[in-house]
Amino acid sequence: xxxxxxxxxxxxxxxxxxxxxxxxxxxxxPVLVLSNVPGAxxxxxxxxxxxxxxxxxxxxxxxxxxAFEARLTGALETARPDIICLAGFMRILTPAFTGRWSxxxxxxxxSLLPKYPGLHTHARAIAAGDxxxxxxxxxVTAELDGGPVLGQARVPVMPGDTPETLAxxxxxxxxxxxxxxxxxxxxxxxxxxxxx
Ligand code: GAR
Numbered sequence: 001x002x003x004x005x006x007x008x009x010x011x012x013x014x015x016x017x018x019x020x021x022x023x024x025x026x027x028x029x030p031v032l033v034l035s036n037v038p039g040a041x042x043x044x045x046x047x048x049x050x051x052x053x054x055x056x057x058x059x060x061x062x063x064x065x066x067a068f069e070a071r072l073t074g075a076l077e078t079a080r081p082d083i084i085c086l087a088g089f090m091r092i093l094t095p096a097f098t099g100r101w102s103x104x105x106x107x108x109x110x111s112l113l114p115k116y117p118g119l120h121t122h123a124r125a126i127a128a129g130d131x132x133x134x135x136x137x138x139x140v141t142a143e144l145d146g147g148p149v150l151g152q153a154r155v156p157v158m159p160g161d162t163p164e165t166l167a168x169x170x171x172x173x174x175x176x177x178x179x180x181x182x183x184x185x186x187x188x189x190x191x192x193x194x195x196x
Contacts, residue, residue, distance in 0.1 A: 007034050
């Protein structure tokens with residue numbers, strides 16, 4: 001059974017989708033939900049599901065990313081994860097940290113990568129007049145939102161969409177895509193998933 005740690009910064013809806021998928025014959029189980037934001041809504045949702053939780057607040061470390069990540073690594077090593085899922089974890093990671101977990105760390109990003117790495121993805125898709133938007137799950141490498149894509153889901157951009165209405169449509173697909181990719185990845189299969 002593969003051990004999965006999930007890193008969050010917010011409400012944790014993707015974390016919930018991942019946790020709730022890891023039952024029955026699924027090859028993985030959640031062992032830790034960790035947030036860099038004390039009081040993040042997802043922590044309570046994880047605890048309700050009986051998952052161990054931890055907080056490593058980034059703020060006391062200021063600009064010292066290495067010191068923050070050293071604490072993060074300490075918390076993760078205690079949980080001995082085989083796989084780390086970033087699920088709305090809003091910290092940029094150093095090459096040392098991404099290298100440490102190379103081949104074992106996944107992220108979900110709300111765009112059809114390689115389009116729109118970084119922030120404000122939905123506003124950028126609307127401003128560009130794109131017919132489609134979506135989300136991607138990828139392996140985490142030193143390049144921000146740049147690792148190999150393991151799955152994508154596509155949604156139409158509708159007339160009158162705002163970043164918020166488009167984000168809501170994409171989020172529904174995120175909740176289907178991330179569990180589908182994790183299941184495959186936990187079985188050692190990196191064949192990309194395409195939804196719908
Ligand atoms: C999700 O839309 C996720 O794709 C995005 O943050 C949201 C987290 O929601 N991630 C990023 O923007 C990463 N750069 P959640 O906390 O409800 O899962």
